[in-house]
Structures are given as structure tokens and as C-alpha cells.
Amino acid sequence: MEREELQQISQMRELYHQKIAQIEEQISKLDQVINEHEITNRSVKQLVKGDTKEGLIPIGAGVQIPIQYIKIESTLIDIGSGIHAEKSLEETSKLLETRIGELKELIEQLVTEHATTKQAISELNHKLESTIKSIENTQPKKDQVMPKSKQKKKRRRYGGELTLDD
Secondary structure, three states, X not given: OHHHHHHHHHHHHHHHHHXXXXXXXXXXXXXXHHHHHHHHHHHHHHHHHOXXXXXXEXXXXXEEEEEXXXXXXXXXXXXXXXXXXXXXXXXXXXXXXXXXXXXXXXXXXXXXXXXXXXXXXXXXXXXXXXXXXXXHHHOOOOOXXXXXXXXXXXXOOOOOOOOOOO
């Protein structure tokens, strides 16, 4: 029973470690998405001010086309499920800020889940250690030396042949 319990605890601990790795990966990806949204939002705010008259349009593979523009009044933005809508620069900026806030809340939830999972791992480690100690205390140690009076001498028959006692 105790060995099965040890295996179950070890498996749960391994699952929690995998969960932590997944959470950390999700947080990393969300940080990248937030960074992209913040950069885009700064660009949109610059367009609202109208300070800039030149820009670069990325076309892929690290290639950008320089452009000059007179007045930009709207953007096309993905509003979900691949549906794009035309929004004013101010609406686009507000939408990006909302998304950034939602992403940060999601990261906070993941951080909380990460901490909870770490606590669960700690509890499992403690339970594992106590179970191992209880197993060690209930089983006689192999290293213990029996007193000589209790030790039996090996008996051999005449001629050095082994007996059933050997």
C-alpha cells in the first residue's frame, strides 16, 4: 500500500511540475503579446497626434516599405474570430488598451495558479518525505548486524559439499 502511495505522490508531483512549465510558457507568450499591443498602441497614439508624416509598412521576412502619408483617420482591426472592422484611431487605441488590461489580468491569474501549484508541490514533497520515513521505520534495516549468538554458522558436510541449510 505504501509503495503504491509513493508512486501516486510521485506521479502527481510530476504532473504539477509539467503544469508549472506550461504556465510559465503561457506567461512568456502573453508577455510577448502585451509587448506587441503596447508598441502598436504607441504607434496609433503618434498617428492621432499627427506628428509623424512618414512610416514603414512591414511586408514580411523583415522587409519594410517606407511611406509618406497625409492624414490617417482609421485602422482595420481584428475584433475577434478573424473578423476585421474599421475603427477610428481613438477607438483603436482604446481597444488596444482594453486588450492589454485583459491580458495583464490573465497573467495575474496564471501567476496565482503558478503559486498555488508550487504550494501543492511543496505539500506533496512533505507528504512524500513523511511516507518514506514511515516506510523506513517499519522495515528492518538490512545493515543491522545481528549479535553473534543469533548468527548461525554455515554448516557443511564432510568433504565441503553444500547442504540444504546453505
